[in-house]
Amino acid sequence: MTGPLEGLTVVDLTQMLAGPFASMLLADQGARVIKIEPPGGDNTRRIGPHLPGALTMEQGGYGSYFASINRNKESIVLDLKADEGRAVFTALVAQADVVIENYRAGVMERLGLGYEALAALNPKLVVAALRGFGDPRGGESPYTNWPAYDPVAQAMGGIMGVTGPVPGGAPTKIGPGVGDIMPAMFLAYGIACAVWRAERTGEGQFVDIAMVDGVLAVTERIVYQQSTTGVAPAPEGDGHPLLCPFGLFKAKDGFVSLGIPKDEFWRPFAKLIGQAELADDPRYATNLERVARREEVNALVTAFTVMRTKSELAEILGGTIPFGPVLRADEIFADPHFRARNMLVDVDVPGANRPLTVAGTPIKMSATQGGVRRRAPLTGEDTDTILTELGYDAGARAALRASKAVA
Incomplete structure (x- = not known):
């Protein structure tokens, strides 16, 4: 067939x-x-x-x-x-x-x-x-x-x-x-x-x-958000209105996408970025707390990513937390995943x-x-x-x- x-x-x-x-x-x-x-x-x-x-x-x-x-x-x-x-x-x-x-x-x-x-x-x-x-x-x-x-x-x-x-x-x-x-x-x-x-x-x-x-x-999310809150959602930038950290972060040679959709990802993530003391800090332990401190959390993530290349970050974070480099078309052509998947x-x-x-x-x-x-x-x-x-x-x-x- x-x-x-x-x-x-x-x-x-x-x-x-x-x-x-x-x-x-x-x-x-x-x-x-x-x-x-x-x-x-x-x-x-x-x-x-x-x-x-x-x-x-x-x-x-x-x-x-x-x-x-x-x-x-x-x-x-x-x-x-x-x-x-x-x-x-x-x-x-x-x-x-x-x-x-x-x-x-x-x-x-x-x-x-x-x-x-x-x-x-x-x-x-x-x-x-x-x-x-x-x-x-x-x-x-x-x-x-x-x-x-x-x-x-x-x-x-x-x-x-x-x-x-x-x-x-x-x-x-x-x-x-x-x-x-x-x-x-x-x-x-x-x-x-x-x-x-x-x-x-x-x-x-x-x-x-x-x-x-x-x-x-x-775009179904805007419908239930409007219905629930009565507030029309606006442009969200590179992040997510309900999750943190979640979105794009600058690397040495481009950008990477990473996210903590579940609280259990926070502990290993904090250790991987050299912030082990934050792993059990109650100010960051839950998504609700991190969203409340969004600018602070995003700043500490960026301070780590901006000093490293996309490939270096992939070695550190890939496979442990949701992570992926932002790939240009030429990088997609060179990446083994896409040929392997036809x-x-x-x-x-x-x-x-x-x-x-x-x-x-x-x-x-x-x-x-x-x-x-x-x-x-x-x-x-x-x-x-x-x-x-x-x-x-x-x-x-x-x-x-x-x-x-x-x-």
Whole structure:
């Protein structure tokens, strides 16, 4: 098997990051994902960086952004505004298990391809949508028609409001596109749940994920804090509002992350940093006391870490208390953990003189291991295979190309 989802067919209409990341998660676990690209291809094909020799924008594009999140997929280009293109799409839908789309609300309906129409073709079909503020089927938001992207989801979903370098200071955007990726994870999870039910009952359903909802679900702590205290949480800096010491501390050559989530870690930690007399000091013995003396505790931890390199601190603290150096990308490439866990995977890039390294799947299974099996497709690379499977002979395929419904 190529993964636990082998045999599942997904028709993927998504573009950019959030939707393709969700379908990538399914493809990594063995699902057959047929990517429907618009004429000209997914826009991320043209977004850099590009390996030297990779296809240029004029050749359709094969940027590393696209290559990373579209591995394990097939590609066909369809013009869904053309009758012939929609006919190919509905033929695919009739044989598929899942359709994923991330258009604005109402676009699929205007094409005559809304959930109800697709469900009439295939009652077992799971149709999943990922939008900034959700689909009206899941709850009519006042922002339903607003466009959204990662920083908007981060801002309105609450995570940006508690992220910032200075406690109580200005918010800041989280580096990776978590406003896209976290909702994408929920979308893949929702699809898996719906498919499980469809297999048992023969009934599909509509799965609706809003990007801002997905971000709020991950930022769940602010909800119960607000409910309990009536005080809106603010940016937390590099620490934790409820634990101490807990967060980032400066080292001689960068930063390290360490924490004392349980009081039993304090005693060995105090000894390791040369403060054995503090191990049984009642002023520091409990987390409650340490939080009350946060600045003092953080200062004594920093006084120890700032005089040592990250590797020296790893020798002293690693394996005894929760600890890890803050790694740059080059350090991740050099760290043995990530190769041992198959988290750095090399894939071919057409035209380039070396492979591209992409992040592997973190899901490890003993019997049905998924992972990166093939590079991302060229624009429309699998068109003939897909059309032939649908019953289009050479003449019919030529006619589709001549009509420009298929490219």
